Amino acid sequence: MTNKGLIIAFIAIIASILCISPMYADTVSSDHVISDDLGRELSIPTEITSVVSTAPPTTMTLYLVAPELLAAWNSKPTDLNMMYMPEQYQNLPVVGGWFGKTDGNYETFINLNPDIIFEGRTITGDPKNVDEVEERQVRFGDIPLVTVQDTANISKYSGPITFIGSVLGKEERANALNAYYKEALKTVEETVSTIPDAEKVRVFYAEGPDGLATDPSGSQHSLLIDYCGGKNVAETTITPGYGMTPISLEQVMTWKPDVIIASDSSFASSVLDDPLWQDIPAVKSEKVYAVPAAPFSWFDRPPGTNQIPGLYWMLHTLYPEKYTTDQLREKVSEFYESFYDVTLTSTELDGLLKRVPEYK
Incomplete structure (x- = not known):
């Protein structure tokens, strides 16, 4: 091959790389892998703009850590709820869920098209059965179902606060909430120990x-x-x-x-x-x-x-x-x-x- 031919071939290779690189970059940057509280590895979007939860305890943590990302409430806010709630959150859709006496509807969740659905409920450790969670994941399709534990356990809120903050890229606010929470726990524990x-x-x-x-x-x-x-x-x-x-x-x-x-x-x-x-x-x-x-x-x-x-x-x-x-x-x-x-x-x-x- 002549020098001219080598130069043309080199230019063609560089051009191909330049054309492929943006596509590859998009693929790499659009998702990343996390491990949820049941040890399931999940691919979630790098940029998250919309999240929901299957039950109120987890929704409370979402609201305190990343209110701007919350896409729906599990039940319609009452007049009392809305008294100290900024206006932009008062009229979010109601998605229902699986809690108390309420049985959710998968289509309602899917129609909201959230980036992530969080699954976390009671002090007893739910969700704890990987097979049950995976069955629910199948029903949700491509929307990642991320489990989080201890969302209703007053002595263990630090874990879910940290985890949700990390998943959503809201570490600063999560750290501030955890600092307040840990100070409250310490105050209570030290006081009660004297009684x-x-x-x-x-x-x-x-x-x-x-x-x-x-x-x-x-x-x-x-x-x-x-x-x-x-x-x-x-x-x-x-x-x-x-x-x-x-x-x-x-x-x-x-x-x-x-x-x-x-x-x-x-x-x-x-x-x-x-x-x-x-x-x-x-x-x-x-x-x-x-x-x-x-x-x-x-x-x-x-x-x-x-x-x-x-x-x-x-x-x-x-x-x-x-x-x-x-x-x-x-x-x-x-x-x-x-x-x-x-x-x-x-x-x-x-x-x-x-x-x-x-x-x-």
């Missing part, structure tokens, strides 16, 4: 409009009581999933709670004047507290990272002499501003911290 078992407050978690449903110690729905040094007085069985085991007023009388935590604010408002409840110590001393619930509950339903400010609230509610109102106000304000992107006024904060919260 003799005999001096721990007896607590009843009253659920429903009449207060006659509950979740005993060990339930994912009542973990904050145990963790913050209370004694859950309910001697009853755990109802799997949604919880809310029915009980009788006679049982509550026998349990003699010092404090009642109420999921229903109407019940908390009316029970002090209800003659049927007057012999219960918590009612006599007016220590019946409704759970702050805007934009999401500090205590339960869902059990998720929305509970993090509830660590401070529960500690103060049970042991106000050990964790003061001023300390609580500071930490609640910090959480709302940093992670709900809401600056509370003094009046709004006062309302949240009332025995029965009042909202703007």
Whole structure:
């Protein structure tokens, strides 16, 4: 081959490389491989713009770590949810999911065309069966189903916060949330360690409009009581999933709670004047507290990272002499501003911290 021929061939090879390289670069940059919490290797997009979750506990972490990427809620936000929620998140679609008494619809998820679907639910370790998850993955088609554990375990939120932040490229916000969370855990643990078992407050978690449903110690729905040094007085069985085991007023009388935590604010408002409840110590001393619930509950339903400010609230509610109102106000304000992107006024904060919260 002549020198001229060699030059032409060389130019042709270079041109081919230049033409192929962009295509190759696109292929390389469009996806990368991660390992989820069940050890499954998944190819996910490098650039993620839309995510959903199959259940509320994981959705709570998505909202706190990467709200701008959240494509849908699992249920329609209530007026209470929307009180401290920026407007752009109030009208997201509702996708449903698999949680409590709700059974999801695959097509609803697929039609949203998210980049990723997160699967993570309860304290018991779900999802734990790889075969079940893989079956669900088949139903979702090409949309990666990424499992994440401990999204409803108040003592282990650091893992899912870190993992979700890493997957979504939101490490800075995830690290900030984890720092707040770990400080709250440390404060609670150090305080509770100073309380003799005999001096721990007896607590009843009253659920429903009449207060006659509950979740005993060990339930994912009542973990904050145990963790913050209370004694859950309910001697009853755990109802799997949604919880809310029915009980009788006679049982509550026998349990003699010092404090009642109420999921229903109407019940908390009316029970002090209800003659049927007057012999219960918590009612006599007016220590019946409704759970702050805007934009999401500090205590339960869902059990998720929305509970993090509830660590401070529960500690103060049970042991106000050990964790003061001023300390609580500071930490609640910090959480709302940093992670709900809401600056509370003094009046709004006062309302949240009332025995029965009042909202703007």
